[in-house]
Amino acid sequence: MVSSKATSVEQYLKELPADQARVIRTLRDLVNKNLPKGYAECMIWGMIGWVVPLSRYPVTYNGQPLAYLGLAAQKNNFALYTMGLMGDPAKLAWFQGEFARAGLKLDMGKSCIRFKALEALPLPAIGEMVASLPLEKYLERYERFKGKPAARPTAAAKASAARAEARYGAQQKRAAAAAPATKKKAAAKKKAAGAKPAGKKAAPARKKAARKR
Secondary structure, three states: OOOOOOOOHHHHHHHOOHHHHHHHHHHHHHHHHHOOOOOEEEEEOOEEEEEEOOOOOOOOOOOOOEEEEEEEEOOOOEEEEEOOOOOOHHHHHHHHHHHHHOOOOOEEOOOEEEEOOHHHOOHHHHHHHHHOOOHHHHHHHHHHHHOOOOOOOOHHHHHHHHHHHHHHHHHHHHHHHHHHHHHHHHHHHHHHHHOOOOOOOHHHHHHHHHHHO
């Protein structure tokens, strides 16, 4: 999987070739138009992601926000990752049927929808799928899979969440600040590696003195 080091969505889009950027921008706009309230857009796992903010759900197995959707441009195709269809056979069957009704072939793994062009997707169904899982329902389902009842955060949990989100935000800012310096350092290293060492000029003079003796 192609993973970007971009620290913002706009930076990610600017790094893409124009034809890929057009596809990603179109899908991104579709997602944002239909995204249920409460999810947040960010860069995560080297792609554009829509997540449950740490301020809402801070305790995760890896300290990262729970992902709802992901969108990435790969080397030979595009990928839309969705948690909205996992564990819901009825919704998955509906989604598969939308592709069949549109005369399109669905190329999908467990959560990844792969496609090569916008024309390969039934866009209205994508928008409907995005809108189909409100944040609270997603958390209820996630907690159910974990074997725990869903619960509203207490005051202590909210305080912990604020600290967790501050740490996450600080990590994002440090990565953004370090990116230009890292590129500059790499360029300087490349320039230094390409420079030719200065030759020794004393040798010809010694040879000339030897001939005079």
